[in-house]
Every structure is written in structure tokens, then in C-alpha cells.
Amino acid sequence: MHHKTLLFLFIFSLISITVAAQIVKPPKGRIAIVADGNSPDPDDLGGTAISIALLRSAGLEDRLVHYSHSCDLVRDDRISEKAEKERHHLMQVACDMTARRWGGFEQLTFYDALWQKEETINDLAWAINASTADDPLWIIEAGEPDIIGMALKITPTEKHQFVKVVTHHPANDNAGDYYTWQQILDFGIEEVRIPDQNINLKVDIEQWDWAKNHQDPRIRLIWTIGNLAEIDNIVNFQKGKWDCSDAGMILFWITGANVNNGLKAGSVDVVKNLLNEYVRHNPELKKN
Numbered sequence: 001m002h003h004k005t006l007l008f009l010f011i012f013s014l015i016s017i018t019v020a021a022q023i024v025k026p027p028k029g030r031i032a033i034v035a036d037g038n039s040p041d042p043d044d045l046g047g048t049a050i051s052i053a054l055l056r057s058a059g060l061e062d063r064l065v066h067y068s069h070s071c072d073l074v075r076d077d078r079i080s081e082k083a084e085k086e087r088h089h090l091m092q093v094a095c096d097m098t099a100r101r102w103g104g105f106e107q108l109t110f111y112d113a114l115w116q117k118e119e120t121i122n123d124l125a126w127a128i129n130a131s132t133a134d135d136p137l138w139i140i141e142a143g144e145p146d147i148i149g150m151a152l153k154i155t156p157t158e159k160h161q162f163v164k165v166v167t168h169h170p171a172n173d174n175a176g177d178y179y180t181w182q183q184i185l186d187f188g189i190e191e192v193r194i195p196d197q198n199i200n201l202k203v204d205i206e207q208w209d210w211a212k213n214h215q216d217p218r219i220r221l222i223w224t225i226g227n228l229a230e231i232d233n234i235v236n237f238q239k240g241k242w243d244c245s246d247a248g249m250i251l252f253w254i255t256g257a258n259v260n261n262g263l264k265a266g267s268v269d270v271v272k273n274l275l276n277e278y279v280r281h282n283p284e285l286k287k288n
Contacts, residue, residue: 023274024058027259029136029164031055032066032127035246036143037091038114039072039175040079040235043202046226047142047246048094050271053102053222054247057278058254061104065127068120069095071113071143074177079234088112094225101218101284113147124151131162138192138253141167142246149179152187160188166249166257168197192258197248200267205230207268208242216279247271 033051037044048069055061069091075084095110111120124139128151131137139148145165152160165184167173173181185191211223229238248266254274256262263270 023255023263023270024060025256025260025262026058026060026063026254027136027138027257028134029138030063030065030127030130031060031138031140031250031253032124033064033068033140033250034066034071034113034124034143034147035069035091035140036072036172037094038070038075038079038084038087039143040076042087042090042229042232042234042238043243043245044069044142045090045094045229046222046242046244048091049098049222049225050244050247051140051142051250052095052098052105053218053275053278054250054254054271056102056104057274060254062107064105064108065130065137066111066124067095067108068111068113068124068147069143070115071120071147072175073114073117073144073146083234088115090228098221098225101221117147120147121150121154124148125155128152128155128159128163131159133162136162136164138257139163139165139189140246140249140253141165141172142249143172144175144177145173145181145184146176146178149176149184149187152184152189157188161190163187164190164192164257166192166194166253168194168245168249194249194252194264197245197266198243200265201245201248201271202241202243203268205240205242210272211275216284218279218284219275222275244271 035044035048055064070088099105111123113120127137208223211219214220226242226244229243230241251266252262
């Protein structure tokens with residue numbers, strides 16, 4: 001290879017690493033994610049896989065202290081009992097398989113919020129109890145708010161001032177079966193609201209061909225999990241789309257949240273760059 005080409009590649013690599021380092025500037029504290037996915041909308045499959053991979057790519061996997069899915073506690077008539085049971089299993093696979101293949105989450109249990117309700121609430125409550133001014137808890141509301149409310153209810157009021165709930169869509173806020181959004185706010189937590197992430201992260205499926213055809217199997221895995229939502233026949237609004245909209249809240253947090261001017265409008269390109277940089281510098285050397 002020509003020495004000028006080698007020099008260009010070396011400089012490009014340095015620039016990419018520098019850009020990634022500048023993007024990753026999270027606020028202090030830990031992060032908890034409460035997702036659904038057992039509801040009619042299957043977008044949490046892609047959102048979960050991308051969220052886990054983004055945290056690993058940013059070197060922030062040790063900051064994730066709680067992850068639960070299937071937090072829709074009352075089944076919607078738009079999804080059958082059989083289909084919902086299927087979704088529970090798919091969401092667990094999205095969590096466990098992504099975490100195993102990307103690595104770094106060995107200390108974490110991924111809970112099914114409905115099937116492991118008590119354990120889920122207690123785990124989130126533990127994270128809330130550990131919160132301080134110097135180590136706040138950022139809860140990503142990627143589904144209905146009920147589990148968050150139940151965990152807040154059993155934790156000391158004085159801890160709630162150190163809890164921040166990140167939300168991007170009123171559809172989640174207003175979908176609770178046990179708690180309204182106002183009741184969540186009444187616990188004294190801090191609301192951190194960003195724009196609807198569907199705008200840039202629910203896109204035509206062709207925009208994810210880079211992942212579908214990627215040489216690294218970890219990225220192809222993510223595409224496969226997200227593609228399950230497109231071929232799901234429960235809803236029609238995911239047809240032709242690849243959706244990881246809830247992961248936009250992870251991007252917002254990784255890039256600074258409301259403390260360090262985090263990205264309020266995440267994009268596929270930002271996701272792509274962060275994931276590509278990680279796999280480029282961290283090749284998968286062995287089977288797990």
C-alpha cells in the first residue's frame with residue numbers, strides 16, 4: 001500500500017478517535033433503563049440492542065445499574081396473549097444476547113418487569129437508594145412509567161431529589177396503568193425532556209444496510225434484532241422502518257445530557273460512527 005495512503009488512514013483513524021472522545025461526555029451519575037417491548041409497538045427490540053451497544057462503545061457499561069423490559073403491566077387488546085408471550089422472550093434475547101456478544105455487562109441482570117415484577121422493582125429501588133448529589137440516578141423512560149413509580153414509592157423521599165427521569169415521548173408518559181406522569185413528577189424527581197426521537201431514529205430500513213452487511217457479527221446481530229420489529233405482524237407502522245428511537249435518550253446521556261449539552265436529536269450517523277469506532281478498535285477475537 002502506498003505510504004501516502006497509509007498516512008491518510010492513520011490520520012483518519014486519529015481524527016475518528018478524537019471525534020468519538022469529544023462526543024462521549026456523560027454527566028456524573030449512573031443510568032437505569034426501563035423499557036417495554038411487550039406492548040404492541042416492537043421498537044424496543046432495536047432500541048434495546050442499540051442502547052446496550054452504545055453504552056459499551058462509549059466505555060460506560062459500568063454505569064448501567066438497572067435494565068428492565070416488558071414494563072407494560074396490563075396487556076393491550078391490540079396484542080394477543082400468545083404474541084405478547086413471544087415478545088417477552090424476544091426482549092430477553094435482545095438484552096442477554098447483545099450484552100453477551102458486546103461484553104462488559106456481566107455484573108447486570110436484565111429483568112422482565114412483568115414476569116419478575118418484585119425483583120425488578122427492588123432492583124430499581126436499590127439503585128434509587130444509592131443515589132446522592134455526586135452520584136445521581138438517570139432513569140431512561142423507554143416504556144410506561146408504572147415500574148418507575150412503584151420503585152419511587154418504596155424509597156426514601158430524600159433520595160428522590162437525586163433522581164432524574166429522561167423522557168422523549170408523551171405516549172410513554174401517559175400510558176401508565178397505575179401512575180400518571182404527574183404522579184411521577186409529584187415524587188420530586190427531575191424531569192429531563194427531549195424532543196421525539198422517532199424523527200431521526202425511525203427511518204427507512206435501507207438506511208441500516210450498513211449494519212445488515214457489516215463484516216463484524218456484533219453489528220449484524222444488532223441489525224437482526226431490530227429487523228424483527230419490521231417483520232412483526234402485530235402493528236403496521238413499523239413496516240419498511242428500522243426503529244431504535246428510545247436509544248436516542250441513551251445518545252443524549254452519553255453525549256452530555258442536559259448538563260454537558262448532549263445531543264437532543266440523535267441520528268443514525270452518530271450511532272454508526274460510535275459503533276464502528278468501537279468494533280474497529282476492539283475486534284471480536286474469540287467465541288463467547
